[in-house]
Amino acid sequence: xxxxxxxxIESRRRPxxxxxxxxxxxxxxxxxxxxxxxxxxxxxxxxxxxxLGAQSILQVTNPHNGDSMQMEGVVRxxxxxxxxxxxxxxxxxxxxxxxxxxxxxHLALARLVSALGxxxxxxxxxxxxxxxxxxxxxxxxxxxxxxxxxx
Numbered sequence: 001x002x003x004x005x006x007x008x009i010e011s012r013r014r015p016x017x018x019x020x021x022x023x024x025x026x027x028x029x030x031x032x033x034x035x036x037x038x039x040x041x042x043x044x045x046x047x048x049x050x051x052l053g054a055q056s057i058l059q060v061t062n063p064h065n066g067d068s069m070q071m072e073g074v075v076r077x078x079x080x081x082x083x084x085x086x087x088x089x090x091x092x093x094x095x096x097x098x099x100x101x102x103x104x105x106h107l108a109l110a111r112l113v114s115a116l117g118x119x120x121x122x123x124x125x126x127x128x129x130x131x132x133x134x135x136x137x138x139x140x141x142x143x144x145x146x147x148x149x150x151x
Contacts, residue, residue: 017113025060027073027096034060037109041073041097047085050075050094058096064115067108072100 016038023034025044032044042058054075061068078094085091101109 019112020116021063023060023063023112023116025058027058027094028054028056028075032058035093037113039098039101039106039109041076041095042071043093043095045081045083045091045093047089047091049092050078052076052078055099058098060112062108062112062115065111067111069105069108069112070102071096071098071105071109073098 016036018036019034025032025034027044027046028050030046030048030050032046035043035045037043044058052075056073058071058073059069073096076095076097078092081091081093083091
């Protein structure tokens with residue numbers, strides 16, 4: 001695995017593509033919206049919390065041509081987003097790592113990316129800048145010494 005920004009290990013194995021319009025779907029029984037996708041995983045947005053480690057099938061349909069895709073996957077991370085839905089509620093974002101993708105889904109995925117995707121080169125730069133800022137930030141030093149009873 002190649003080294004990422006500031007020497008950290010970069011976990012992306014495949015190019016990521018940001019989806020330019022809403023692509024609804026389902027994962028683990030919840031309605032989701034596809035945010036970005038690669039051959040090895042996807043980032044989704046959803047209203048309900050999905051447990052870390054949840055395994056299910058990500059189902060999405062390409063609104064451009066009606067292709068339906070199903071990819072088995074597992075939730076690698078999930079967090080409350082700063083973005084709010086149209087009704088003012090915060091939404092969650094989760095990363096799904098694909099564990100099984102059929103050949104037909106790979107072809108449908110390629111057509112989806114061709115129609116609605118754009119290469120996501122900016123997020124790696126944002127990650128690099130965040131890590132650099134974290135390295136430069138002053139750090140708090142704590143000690144674990146015992147304090148005498150008379151102090």
